[in-house]
Amino acid sequence: MRKVLLIMILGLCACKKEDNTTPQKSFYGKWFYTAAIHKQYTVSQGDTVYSRIDTLQYNGADYINFTQDRVALRYTAATKRLDSLLFEEVTPVFFHLDSLLCEATGISDSALQYNSLDFQYNETPLVQISQTYYWLKK
Numbered sequence: 001m002r003k004v005l006l007i008m009i010l011g012l013c014a015c016k017k018e019d020n021t022t023p024q025k026s027f028y029g030k031w032f033y034t035a036a037i038h039k040q041y042t043v044s045q046g047d048t049v050y051s052r053i054d055t056l057q058y059n060g061a062d063y064i065n066f067t068q069d070r071v072a073l074r075y076t077a078a079t080k081r082l083d084s085l086l087f088e089e090v091t092p093v094f095f096h097l098d099s100l101l102c103e104a105t106g107i108s109d110s111a112l113q114y115n116s117l118d119f120q121y122n123e124t125p126l127v128q129i130s131q132t133y134y135w136l137k138k
Contacts, residue, residue, distance in 0.1 A: 027095075027104055030065040031112050031136035033058040043127045064136070072097055105133075112136040 040052040061077035072087035088096040095102050097116065106113035113135055120128040 027107055027112050027114075028066045028068060029138065030063055031138060032060055033062040033064070033134060033136050034060070035135045037133045039131045039133075041129055041131075043129065110138045 035058065036056045038052070038054040038056070039050065041048055041050045059077065061075075063075050065073040065075075066087055067073070070087050072085040074083045074085060075081070076083070085097045090096060093104050095104070100116045100118055102114050102116045104112065104114045113133070115131060115133045118130040120130070
């Protein structure tokens, strides 16, 4: 009986919920784009072929504002256009911008890095993938 009681107590201790009060870094707020790398490649029967790699440096006027209202407002200075995107935080790292799946790969109080993935299934067995890496600052 003592062995069973000991095993039960050890089991309860092992299952005890940790009270982790460390706050997650939040990417809510206004972030200014500094750079982006856009890669486009095609996967065909297990082989990957890069078709394009573009690097873009921003002038500091382009931004995205992640709001608590599930909306991200993105301003593009070249076209003077403000776009409203549906923003959904899936986990503290993954989020959706409209139909794009994005991953926050680095975040601090003053810097944010994330990448986005877009899959295009043009013809079977071809899959065209666009991946863009973004660097932003507050």
